[in-house]
Amino acid sequence: MGSSPAKNPRGERRRAAILEAAKAVFVERGFANASLDDVIRRSGGSRATLYRQFGDKEGLFAAIIEQISAEMVAPLRSFPTDQDPELILLAFGRAFMSALMAPSGLALYRVLIGEAERFPELAKAVYRSGPLVAAEQLALRLGRWNAEKRVSVTNPDMTARQFLEMIKGDLHFRALLRLDTPRENEIDACVRSAVRLLVAGISKHN
Amino acid sequence: MGSSPAKNPRGERRRAAILEAAKAVFVERGFANASLDDVIRRSGGSRATLYRQFGDKEGLFAAIIEQISAEMVAPLRSFPTDQDPELILLAFGRAFMSALMAPSGLALYRVLIGEAERFPELAKAVYRSGPLVAAEQLALRLGRWNAEKRVSVTNPDMTARQFLEMIKGDLHFRALLRLDTPRENEIDACVRSAVRLLVAGISKHN
DNA sequence: GTCTATAAAAGGATAGAC
DNA sequence: GTCTATCCTTTTATAGAC
Secondary structure, three states, rough: OOOOOOHHHHHHHHHHHHHHHHHOOOHHHHHOOOOOHHHHHHHHOHHHHHHHHOOOOOHHHHHHHHHHHHHHHHHHHHOOOOHHHHHHHHHHHHHOOOOOOOHHHHHHHHHHOOOOOOHHHHHHHHHOHHHHHHHHHHHEEEEEEEOOOOOOOHHHHHHHHHHHHHHHHOOHHHHHHOOOOOOHHHHHHHHHHHHHHHHHHHOOOO | OOOOOOHHHHHHHHHHHHHHHHHHHHHHHOOOOOOHHHHHHHHHHHHHHOOOOHHHHHHHHHHHHHHHHHHHHHHHHHHOOOOHHHHHHHHHHHHHHHHHHHHHHHHHHHHHOOOOOHHHHHHHHHHHHHHHHHHHHHHHHHHHHHHOOOOOOOOOOHHHHHHHHHOOOOOOHHHHOOOOOHHHHHHHHHHHHHHHHHHHHOOOOO
């Protein structure tokens, strides 16, 4: 990468301060509307240090995105181990929505969608390490349950993706548009409804 | 509005030319990255005319968004009149996805999400005249079918929203991120899968 | 009402001292 | 490796002639 991590404690601190400030600024204003002046004002220090550490504005942005993305994905790695499919789907759905609807999750999606043209590889990387992994893990379970004759799913992959979208209801989209920020219980009701619908749709009626 | 429509044929033509050029530019580059120079280069004419007609950059942007939004919503107004719920859902799902996945539809969502902070009322207006109307029309049908004992739906409103999200699969999201642009038959397969899942989920098992 | 020319500001990037 | 000061491009917005 173009970024050159600092080698001494002082540089370490400066780098961390810039990252923290930049995260706040990019999250709040997006890429194009964010100015490095804003970042400097928050972090203190000088423009030159920022350029030395991150190369340019895009390098700083990429560093922020990768950091947020990593933070988001972490909780989804530990797939619930419950035995009952319905409970597993519930737990997974809650973890998924929790990551998506958090302020930094929403900001990540907003800025990634808005700047996908300028940062195509970044968008691809985030997608692959986030939603794609979630869908794959879910599809794996669906396929397994199907093989065990516990459910009837012809296309686990597509079903998994549709389930993940269904979980969002339109809460995620509305939050992206800043129309409103739903409460915890609204989100939970949405997840439960989606799970109920999926379970009804894939259970074997006999 | 700050815009002042032209009163003579020549002004009419200039306004139309600017609108067309601006639409292409905003759709391609978003709001912040679009420059009025690009618009002028495409439309011909002068900067001063643009300012006289639309007030400023934001005024021009709002005019474009309202135009695209109106174009998108039109096809969704004519709800399919078939008798069979499954066929109605299929037709509606196809029309919905057709609007969403069209280049101008994707561009509208991208720019609206990316600039929701700067244009909150615009985002609200588009949401209300688009997805909200679609969800309401669908919920109305679901509620009716439920009353007629043809299906079992406890919360038509939420089910409608979740169905609309499910239809997208993750095709819409991936297209927003410019990861890929699915073919017609992929979209159709996704819609059909969603309809099948919904119908299975809400049909009365007896 | 439209054009040419220009003002005015913002923001990204760098040179050079320490 | 960091700071101060500055350059330079881009872009929004307007003044004034026709």
